[in-house]
Amino acid sequence: MPRQVFFYDPPERFVAGTVGEPGHRAFYLQASARGRITTVLLEKGQVAALAERVEELLDEVVRRSGGSTTVPALAPPEMMDSAPLDSPVEEEFRVGTMALAWDETVQLLVVEAQEVVEGEDEADEPTLFEDEEEGPSLLRVRLNGAMARVFAKRALDLVAAGRPPCPFCSLPLDPEGHVCPRQNGYRR
Numbered sequence: 432m433p434r435q436v437f438f439y440d441p442p443e444r445f446v447a448g449t450v451g452e453p454g455h456r457a458f459y460l461q462a463s464a465r466g467r468i469t470t471v472l473l474e475k476g477q478v479a480a481l482a483e484r485v486e487e488l489l490d491e492v493v494r495r496s497g498g499s500t501t502v503p504a505l506a507p508p509e510m511m512d513s514a515p516l517d518s519p520v521e522e523e524f525r526v527g528t529m530a531l532a533w534d535e536t537v538q539l540l541v542v543e544a545q546e547v548v549e550g551e552d553e554a555d556e557p558t559l560f561e562d563e564e565e566g567p568s569l570l571r572v573r574l575n576g577a578m579a580r581v582f583a584k585r586a587l588d589l590v591a592a593g594r595p596p597c598p599f600c601s602l603p604l605d606p607e608g609h610v611c612p613r614q615n616g617y618r619r
Contacts, residue, residue, distance in 0.1 A: 434566040437462070437469040437523065440573040445542075447478045447586035448516035453594045454605060460526070460544060461516050462572050468517050471544055471570050473526035475590060482586035484531055485540065485579055492533055492576070501538055502576030506584040510577055513585070524568045540579040544570045 439445065442462040449456040458478050461470045492502050527547025534541055546567035574582065594603035599613040 434563060435523075435568040437568070437570045439464050439469070439571070441539075441575065441578070442572055444512065444517075445572050445574060445578065445582055446512055446514075446516070447482070447582070447589055449589060450516070450520055453592070454603065456593070458589075459516060459520060459522065460570065461520075462570060463517055469570055470516065470520055470522050471524055471526050471546075472522040473529075473544070475593070477526060477529065478586050479590045481529055481531075481542070482583040482590070485542070485583040486587075488531055488533055488540065489576060489579055489583070500576065503580055506580040507577050510581045511584070512581060523570070526570075527567070534573070537573075539573045539575060542570075542572045542574065 439462045441464070443464045445460070445462045448459050448461060450459070451457055456475070458473055458475050459470050460473060460478075461468065463469070489502050492500055493504060496502075524546035526544040528545045530541075530543045530545075532541045532543075533539075546569070548567045594605065596602065597604050597609055597611055597613075600611050602609070602611070
């Protein structure tokens with residue numbers, strides 16, 4: 432099938448967001464620019480992993496440059512985006528594979544999220560960072576350092592805003608109660 436690439440260089444907005452109540456939330460990445468919006472569905476763990484890796488990569492860029500880079504050490508407060516996802520939230524695809532890269536020549540972070548492909552052999556190589564004509568859909572976003580820090584901060588805050596963990600077993604607590612395996616199944 433022909434590959435559909437949703438490319439934002441740069442986006443006006445790139446955020447992680449949710450729809451639904453904690454415990455029943457759906458997680459999305461959303462990029463927008465010039466009246467165009469692309470929304471992709473992913474798992475909470477993928478959002479957390481992406482945000483953590485973005486932070487690690489940016490910290491490494493700052494470390495290697497000796498502080499002489501345009502990447503800020505922290506997310507600039509004036510750039511923080513706490514607005515909800517743009518409506519309507521219509522997913523283009525579910526994310527399977529993600530990749531990050533730092534383009535040293537232009538000082539930009541490249542984030543790619545590729546559509547999950549059902550039924551393919553796991554030995555098949557992902558086609559991230561390749562511009563093939565055939566293959567799964569792909570969201571590619573290029574961000575400057577400040578925008579990448581803002582994305583990561585919002586995404587980490589979003590993940591942390593879920594259900595609190597049980598103090599005994601660390602599993603998420605449900606509002607209606609929790610059957611704790613460390614308490615032999617007694618409801619807390």
